[in-house]
Amino acid sequence: MPEHAQLxxxxxxxxxxxxxxxxxxxxxxxxxxxxxxxxSACSKVLGKGYESVDLRGSTLMPGFIDTHLHPIMLIYYSI
Structure with a gap:
């Protein structure tokens, strides 16, 4: 299976x-x-054949995984 890589x-x-x-x-x-x-350090780790993604000054941060429904339910019940 081929690797999929992004910088x-x-x-x-x-x-x-x-x-x-x-x-x-x-x-x-x-x-x-x-x-x-x-x-340059990150591109060396990836080697050749990666996709370059220009963030154009944006901020990149980790997403929330498996946040359950607690925040959504709080909003739902407060309405």
């Missing part, structure tokens, strides 16, 4: 790591973050 750059990457809270780029392979840091 996100030119924005602010929120890492959620207190030791290094932001990065300039992030490398993703098969849906998993494999590196954060500078654009």
């Amino acid at each position: 996100y750059f030119n924005g602010t990457v929120r890492t959620m790591d207190t030791a290094c809270p932001t990065a300039k780029a992030v490398a993703v392979r098969d849906g998993k973050i494999v590196a954060t840091g500078s654009k």
